[in-house]
Amino acid sequence: MKDSVRALAAEFKQFLSTREEDDLMPAAYTQAAAHVSAPSKADAPAQDHLTIEFVREKKKKAVSAATSAVVSATQNNAPAGAANAQEISLPISQPMPQEKSMSAAEKQALLDEIAEEIKSCKRCPLCKTRLNAVPGEGNPNATLMFIGEGPGFDEDHQGRPFIGRAGQLLDKMIAAMGLKREDVFIGNIAKCHPMVNPENPEAHGNDRAPNAVEIAVCRKFIERQIAAISPKYIVALGGVAAKALISDTKSLGALRGKFHLLHLDSVELKAPVKILATYHPAALLRNPNWKKDAWADLQMVMAEMGLQRPQA
Ligand code: SF4
Incomplete structure (x- = not known):
């Protein structure tokens, strides 16, 4: 197995282990958490179940897309080139792309x-x-x-x-x-x-x-x-x-x-x-x-x- 595929497998594991509530925490909260002692998740703003379900659906789609890419790369024995690895890992290692808000x-x-x-x-x-x-x-x-x-x-x-x-x-x-x-x-x-x-x-x-x-x-x-x-x-x-x-x-x-x-x-x-x-x-x-x-x-x-x- 190529190193890039191993890395992706590790990323999957991490990705799947996070709770949707974690994904929804505002960036400011996450950054602050790095500087203060172990804040409780109860301090984070409450999210309603539909918002959590929305993130869960997005996560499922991202995992599905990334899984297909990994399977395809593995089956084709693709070289672990930088462009290829980036293309495969983007859906799970980057934040969800935000559309530009329109006037x-x-x-x-x-x-x-x-x-x-x-x-x-x-x-x-x-x-x-x-x-x-x-x-x-x-x-x-x-x-x-x-x-x-x-x-x-x-x-x-x-x-x-x-x-x-x-x-x-x-x-x-x-x-x-x-x-x-x-x-x-x-x-x-x-x-x-x-x-x-x-x-x-x-x-x-x-x-x-x-x-x-x-x-x-x-x-x-x-x-x-x-x-x-x-x-x-x-x-x-x-x-x-x-x-x-x-x-x-x-x-x-x-x-x-x-x-x-x-x-x-x-x-x-x-x-x-x-x-x-x-x-x-x-x-x-x-x-x-x-x-x-x-x-x-x-x-x-x-x-x-x-x-x-x-x-x-
Ligand atoms: S716009 Fe009219 S013709 Fe086109 S798919 Fe819809 S119902 Fe059918």
Whole structure:
């Protein structure tokens, strides 16, 4: 075994033995620890379990990538050249690379670029029947995003998300949180209108949820939008969006009532994003009895964000 591979094996051992809480300790704390006598970990700032889970996921991905590199280098009997060793050890010996934080103008430019790609996308059959693709809209610097499953009749006709009756209810929900529609970003996982009968796009009541294939093909767009905006919180509207973004097949009823960690397939986030599932506004229109539960969900987000309900 080459020396470089032995060194990597030792690094792995060290890497895997650290707790996610250790990885999360601020640098200042770590530096101070070198100068004072054995501080207790209890002195470090508390981290919530979702943040720890986020770091754990990052660690798993880094280990997986580095393991593949080591296996490949060993199988190929690669020379232990400096460039090779550096390439292999980077994921585990260097801090997690931090993306450059973008200005609102840079984020908007990126969102515009993604929107143009969406409008010309022909990756799934929904492109053949859409009147307009619906990329999403809102504040490029939003702390909070609302994400539904896909556009409906009104959205397909106007190319904007949540503008029909369900959208008007969503506006009221946002206002009840003490926010305006312009404060948040609103979008869907599928960007084109899924229809029960695709031959009749002018028919009302022709909406359906996107299927698994449509979600799988289209989700890269919402993932890139989330990465560009870098929100702290997402409210998933309805079971389809919740299951896709939390990556859990449980029912909406089982997913509601607590924050989850956002799960993305195609991009790596620089910070954890908390996601809360609630009812889709269209479902609330059909079942007004669920509004009380939906309001309880939104209040959880308000408490996290420090928002107050506006005075009547
Ligand atoms: S639904 Fe998404 S993947 Fe399908 S055509 Fe529209 S933008 Fe492309």
